[in-house]
Amino acid sequence: MPRRTSSVVVVLLAVVLMAASACGPKKPPIARPTSPPPGGTTAGARPPAPPEPVVEPTPVPPEPGVSGVDTIGDRSLDDINKQSPLQPVFFELDSSEVSAEGQKTLAANAEVLKKYPSWVVSIEGHCDERGTAEYNLALGERRALAARTYLVSLGLDAGRLRTVSYGKEFPFDPNHSEDAWAKNRRAHFVVTAK
Amino acid sequence: MMVHPRFLLTGVAVALASSLVLTAATTPQQPPAPQAPQQPSEIQLVIKGGTGAPKLAVPDFIPLSTDPDAREAAQTLGEVLWADFAFEREFNMIPRTENRNVPPATSLEAVAFDRWKELGAEAVIMGAVRKDGDKMTVQIRLYDINQQKAVLSKEYSGAATNPRVFAHTIADEVHKQQRNLNGVARSKLTFASDRDGEKIKGPIEERSIKEIYISDYDGANQRRITVNRSLNITPVWSPDGKAIAYTSYRRRNTPDIFVSYIYEGRPPETPAKGTDYIHNFLPAWSPDGTRIAFMSNRDGNPEIYVMNRDGSNVRRLTNHPGNDATPTWSPAGNQVAFTSDRTGTPQIYVVDADGLGQPRRITTTESYADRATWAPAPYNEIAYAAKSGPGFDIHVYDLASGQTRQVTNGEGTNESPAYAVNGRHIAFTSTRSGKVQIYTIGRDGVGLTQITKAGNNYHPNWSH
Numbered sequence: 240m241p242r243r244t245s246s247v248v249v250v251l252l253a254v255v256l257m258a259a260s261a262c263g264p265k266k267p268p269i270a271r272p273t274s275p276p277p278g279g280t281t282a283g284a285r286p287p288a289p290p291e292p293v294v295e296p297t298p299v300p301p302e303p304g305v306s307g308v309d310t311i312g313d314r315s316l317d318d319i320n321k322q323s324p325l326q327p328v329f330f331e332l333d334s335s336e337v338s339a340e341g342q343k344t345l346a347a348n349a350e351v352l353k354k355y356p357s358w359v360v361s362i363e364g365h366c367d368e369r370g371t372a373e374y375n376l377a378l379g380e381r382r383a384l385a386a387r388t389y390l391v392s393l394g395l396d397a398g399r400l401r402t403v404s405y406g407k408e409f410p411f412d413p414n415h416s417e418d419a420w421a422k423n424r425r426a427h428f429v430v431t432a433k
Numbered sequence: 434m435m436v437h438p439r440f441l442l443t444g445v446a447v448a449l450a451s452s453l454v455l456t457a458a459t460t461p462q463q464p465p466a467p468q469a470p471q472q473p474s475e476i477q478l479v480i481k482g483g484t485g486a487p488k489l490a491v492p493d494f495i496p497l498s499t500d501p502d503a504r505e506a507a508q509t510l511g512e513v514l515w516a517d518f519a520f521e522r523e524f525n526m527i528p529r530t531e532n533r534n535v536p537p538a539t540s541l542e543a544v545a546f547d548r549w550k551e552l553g554a555e556a557v558i559m560g561a562v563r564k565d566g567d568k569m570t571v572q573i574r575l576y577d578i579n580q581q582k583a584v585l586s587k588e589y590s591g592a593a594t595n596p597r598v599f600a601h602t603i604a605d606e607v608h609k610q611q612r613n614l615n616g617v618a619r620s621k622l623t624f625a626s627d628r629d630g631e632k633i634k635g636p637i638e639e640r641s642i643k644e645i646y647i648s649d650y651d652g653a654n655q656r657r658i659t660v661n662r663s664l665n666i667t668p669v670w671s672p673d674g675k676a677i678a679y680t681s682y683r684r685r686n687t688p689d690i691f692v693s694y695i696y697e698g699r700p701p702e703t704p705a706k707g708t709d710y711i712h713n714f715l716p717a718w719s720p721d722g723t724r725i726a727f728m729s730n731r732d733g734n735p736e737i738y739v740m741n742r743d744g745s746n747v748r749r750l751t752n753h754p755g756n757d758a759t760p761t762w763s764p765a766g767n768q769v770a771f772t773s774d775r776t777g778t779p780q781i782y783v784v785d786a787d788g789l790g791q792p793r794r795i796t797t798t799e800s801y802a803d804r805a806t807w808a809p810a811p812y813n814e815i816a817y818a819a820k821s822g823p824g825f826d827i828h829v830y831d832l833a834s835g836q837t838r839q840v841t842n843g844e845g846t847n848e849s850p851a852y853a854v855n856g857r858h859i860a861f862t863s864t865r866s867g868k869v870q871i872y873t874i875g876r877d878g879v880g881l882t883q884i885t886k887a888g889n890n891y892h893p894n895w896s897h
């Protein structure tokens with residue numbers, strides 16, 4: 240197969256070159272840009288080493304309801320989690336109540352999870368450093384469970400939604416400021432299987 | 434304090450001194466068989482201080498063999514024994530720098546009573562060390578300087594690998610005999626630490642793992658006992674000192690309670706039987722070691738449960754839609770204190786260990802209270818971490834009077850208190866020197882000692 244493709248490419252190239260010289264400079268070549276053949280001339284010489292076949296990536300047909308090209312599903316788990324389509328839900332100090340904004344975030348996350356029905360996610364409950372290490376294990380558990388319960392109420396299969404509380408063990412922002420604390424009070428979504 | 438002068442020691446006290454081996458395949462060395470009993474030495478008497486606690490001198494021990502190991506052990510024994518006494522504050526300690534005013538003794542019987550008296554000492558412990566291969570023998574005499582006679586005379590033998598454990602054994606024995614005090618010099622600490630700097634992959638960036646460590650009560654001999662490159666926290670000693678229960682995320686990143694028999698080769702147990710969806714945290718042994726209280730999400734919300742040590746007979750102690758967390762047992766094992774936010778903020782509650790009856794709130798003046806630790810008898814009190822300014826301080830609630838007192842005073846943030854088995858000391862974490870470190874302090878807030886220095890260290894717990 241590769242050899243045949245290569246000869247086809249060479250023949251095509253020759254045809255294009257001849258057409259170009261026959262029609263004069265006024266008509267621009269129709270060919271798509273390709274790498275020039277190696278060596279100075281092609282006429283009379285032995286066929287040059289076949290150029291590398293050019294393969295164009297085939298776009299995955301877009302799924303209904305999503306505009307543009309979707310490549311998220313093709314990424315590795317690592318890449319998905321680094322630029323996750325699942326947004327974290329943030330909480331008030333010492334609270335595990337999902338706010339109105341949190342509900343919006345969870346609704347958007349639910350749409351993503353419905354689009355990728357094979358994804359299994361772990362919902363990590365995190366807390367800021369202003370609570371104690373021990374009590375934060377309970378608070379983180381409740382935050383994760385609260386996010387999970389809301390997603391289940393939106394029709395998602397509970398079996399796809401694991402939870403884990405990390406208390407204040409793994410802050411996202413290690414600084415000691417209001418900004419950092421706000422970032423660290425969260426339910427964070429990690430895709431663990433797809 | 435009650436003392437029992439008729440209790441006459443006739444035997445040779447042996448061992449407790451064998452060093453504990455932590456490698457997976459070995460078991461602790463058995464104590465050597467007791468040697469033939471000696472004649473009773475002296476009638477024991479309690480040394481009285483002229484004013485206040487007796488003034489005690491502890492010079493270097495006498496090396497009875499000339500090898501460098503024996504000389505080093507002789508010095509270590511003197512230093513560690515002095516520190517053990519200073520820790521309990523039952524004697525007024527003569528500073529060791531003063532010892533140079535007294536010529537070094539050449540035998541246990543050659544005591545320069547007059548010279549010690551000049552230094553103000555009322556008691557002196559003389560000791561001698563002999564090393565035979567990998568064995569060590571230590572003899573001691575405790576002298577009443579005013580009466581110029583020995584009130585305690587003992588001999589100890591064991592492995593030579595760790596002279597400190599001889600000193601701790603002697604300190605505990607002298608405290609018991611002279612002050613009727615259960616010293617904690619042979620007790621151990623366990624804690625979690627990130628000192629190895631190992632990381633695991635996180636969803637966004639790497640995360641620092643924590644492993645479980647143990648150490649002597651004074652911070653010596655720190656050793657790692659878990660190696661699973663995961664998050665391991667909240668370790669607690671079993672009352673028999675053979676096992677440590679802790680919260681570990683080692684299996685599928687799911688928190689569960691693991692029980693590791695640290696001197697044995699068998700794999701850890703998971704009595705709470707965690708799954709991907711059932712998570713168990715914060716184990717607490719009952720004082721008799723037969724049960725473990727813990728926090729679990731198994732009914733959809735963090736609640737407190739009690740199970741038998743083997744995982745059987747799980748009973749639920751709390752039933753409230755709020756958070757119920759961080760259990761600790763009363764000394765009699767009939768009650769459990771825990772943290773609940775059922776009234777809006779985390780506060781300490783007490784409930785019967787059978788799960789019947791309603792929880793009773795005990796902290797009423799704190800804006801936030803967690804990690805209760807119930808003092809052993811005779812102290813009828815509960816220590817906890819209380820919100821204090823931007824951080825936490827260790828407070829103590831007296832169950833009889835309902836009064837609260839402060840043990841730490843706003844230096845850094847202070848969390849995770851844990852009582853020593855004699856109730857006189859509290860281990861806790863503090864950021865007062867920068868990173869999170871373990872400290873111990875007297876229950877009166879005096880006698881701060883830093884235990885850890887490497888990395889960050891968390892969740893101390895004190896063995897019996």
